[in-house]
Amino acid sequence: NTSELTLLVVFGASGDLAKKKIYPTLWHLYKDELIPKNTQIIGYARSDLTVDKLRAKVEPFMKLKDDEKTKVSEFFKHCYYVKGPYNEQSGFIKLNTELDKLGQGKDAVNRLFYLALPPSVFMDSSENIKKYCMGSKGWNRVVIEKPFGKDSDSSAELSNHLASLFPEDSMYRIDHYLGKEMVQNLMVLRFGNRIFGPVWCRESIKSVIITFKEPIGTYGRGGYFDEYGIIRDVMQNHLLQVLCLVAMEKPASKRSEDLRNEKVKVLKSMSPIELKNTVLGQYVGNPDVEGDGKFGYLDDPTVPKGSITPTFATSVTYIRNEKWDGVPFILKCGKALNERKAEVRIQFTDAPGDIFEGRCKRNELVVRLQPNEAVYVKLMIKEAGMSFEPNESELDLTYAERYTHVKMPDAYERLILDVFSGNQTHFVRSDELAEAWRIFTPILHRIEKEKIKPIPYKFGSRGPEESDTIIKDSGYDYSATYKWEKKAGK
Ligand code: BG6
Numbered sequence: 001n002t003s004e005l006t007l008l009v010v011f012g013a014s015g016d017l018a019k020k021k022i023y024p025t026l027w028h029l030y031k032d033e034l035i036p037k038n039t040q041i042i043g044y045a046r047s048d049l050t051v052d053k054l055r056a057k058v059e060p061f062m063k064l065k066d067d068e069k070t071k072v073s074e075f076f077k078h079c080y081y082v083k084g085p086y087n088e089q090s091g092f093i094k095l096n097t098e099l100d101k102l103g104q105g106k107d108a109v110n111r112l113f114y115l116a117l118p119p120s121v122f123m124d125s126s127e128n129i130k131k132y133c134m135g136s137k138g139w140n141r142v143v144i145e146k147p148f149g150k151d152s153d154s155s156a157e158l159s160n161h162l163a164s165l166f167p168e169d170s171m172y173r174i175d176h177y178l179g180k181e182m183v184q185n186l187m188v189l190r191f192g193n194r195i196f197g198p199v200w201c202r203e204s205i206k207s208v209i210i211t212f213k214e215p216i217g218t219y220g221r222g223g224y225f226d227e228y229g230i231i232r233d234v235m236q237n238h239l240l241q242v243l244c245l246v247a248m249e250k251p252a253s254k255r256s257e258d259l260r261n262e263k264v265k266v267l268k269s270m271s272p273i274e275l276k277n278t279v280l281g282q283y284v285g286n287p288d289v290e291g292d293g294k295f296g297y298l299d300d301p302t303v304p305k306g307s308i309t310p311t312f313a314t315s316v317t318y319i320r321n322e323k324w325d326g327v328p329f330i331l332k333c334g335k336a337l338n339e340r341k342a343e344v345r346i347q348f349t350d351a352p353g354d355i356f357e358g359r360c361k362r363n364e365l366v367v368r369l370q371p372n373e374a375v376y377v378k379l380m381i382k383e384a385g386m387s388f389e390p391n392e393s394e395l396d397l398t399y400a401e402r403y404t405h406v407k408m409p410d411a412y413e414r415l416i417l418d419v420f421s422g423n424q425t426h427f428v429r430s431d432e433l434a435e436a437w438r439i440f441t442p443i444l445h446r447i448e449k450e451k452i453k454p455i456p457y458k459f460g461s462r463g464p465e466e467s468d469t470i471i472k473d474s475g476y477d478y479s480a481t482y483k484w485e486k487k488a489g490k
Pocket of ligand 1: 176214233234342
């Protein structure tokens with residue numbers, strides 16, 4: 001519709017998120033002709049920039065191919081820049097004048113405000129947007145990024161503030177894990193098949209582990225990270241969201257409200273996480289390796305001396321409802337570990353009535369989120385060949401082998417497109433957020449008040465051994481007898 005226009009304002013246009021994620025994502029969507037043709041992108045920040053200067057900053061992150069030069073110039077013709085402060089009305093009035101100008105003569109003008117801003121200017125900016133920048137000829141939507149507060153109180157303050165300005169159905173809280181292929185796949189895997197439904201409960205499932213591992217430290221990002229720590233950075237949001245999708249009942253439909261209602265029900269059945277069910281770690285340098293691995297968390301000059309912020313955490317959590325009572329849902333995440341990997345591992349109970357002298361291992365369904373997306377089931381087969389012995393093997397759906405020609409979009413591409421089309425399914429609702437903080441606030445406060453010291457672990461290791469112990473004690477049976485190995489795409 002040529003008489004419809006969408007104006008996307010990126011607040012914090014000169015910042016890291018805009019540079020590394022938002023502009024590159026918008027470019028990819030533009031290049032693939034996925035965003036509405038009539039979209040104009042207006043950057044807003046305090047820095048003294050022009051579109052050309054902004055382009056110079058973001059282009060290195062756009063992964064441009066040689067033959068894309070013309071197209072990228074076209075893309076930047078859709079970009080504008082407005083300089084202004086966040087805490088004064090003047091900039092927002094100027095911005096609004098610019099937006100009105102761009103929308104002149106159009107029947108419908110939508111406004112999408114992307115707040116890629118640090119918490120310190122968040123309140124002022126959102127208030128100024130509401131006062132001076134709302135459009136009246138189309139929809140207004142607001143995209144916000146974490147951190148959504150630091151605990152229940154600060155998050156509630158932020159949520160109440162936002163709720164006083166914008167209706168919930170215009171707010172898009174990003175948890176980028178919800179935009180990932182395999183996270184979205186959980187819904188279809190679980191509810192589009194018959195084989196998993198009947199065994200998806202405490203009678204057949206022994207434990208669930210949701211893991212996030214990164215081989216890099218927080219070097220250079222210590223300023224932000226130290227204030228938040230791994231629990232707030234990854235566990236309270238990304239891992240908990242995945243937990244909800246694994247544990248929830250089938251929603252009445254796939255509409256966003258039905259789905260989010262089910263997620264909230266899971267969270268409401270969870271008690272706050274306890275310190276006694278948690279292992280905390282902090283990485284230290286490994287003198288035996290070259291490069292970054294030599295440096296521990298505390299060696300980062302942006303980290304305060306003697307900081308006790310955890311960079312690793314394992315928590316055993318429980319969902320006290322009819323389906324899951326007694327089944328541990330183990331959340332494990334850490335920086336500076338031995339590999340990059342995120343997965344959901346569902347371990348089933350032992351096959352009852354054993355006739356194989358205890359030689360069978362438990363089945364596992366593994367959803368590998370990244371890298372190398374896959375769904376595989378570990379199972380027992382008769383050893384191939386003459387033998388009649390049980391043997392461990394797998395049913396394996398590795399995406400790189402099965403879907404060779406499918407381009408996997410980045411999580412942000414999917415999510416930003418969802419905002420354009422008004423689909424809130426993969427965004428976090430305010431009540432979900434409040435529940436997530438209820439579950440994590442007590443332990444976070446306790447760690448801070450009692451100054452709980454994290455256990456040191458070496459850069460590049462599997463994390464503290466105590467984590468393996470707590471996982472084992474909770475009922476997860478790890479036998480190193482068999483490892484799923486992938487040659488392709490690794
Ligand atoms: C972010 C965290 O939300 O997620 C980072 O702040 C983390 O610390 C990142 O590295 C992980 O995202 P991904 O998509 O690389 O798994």
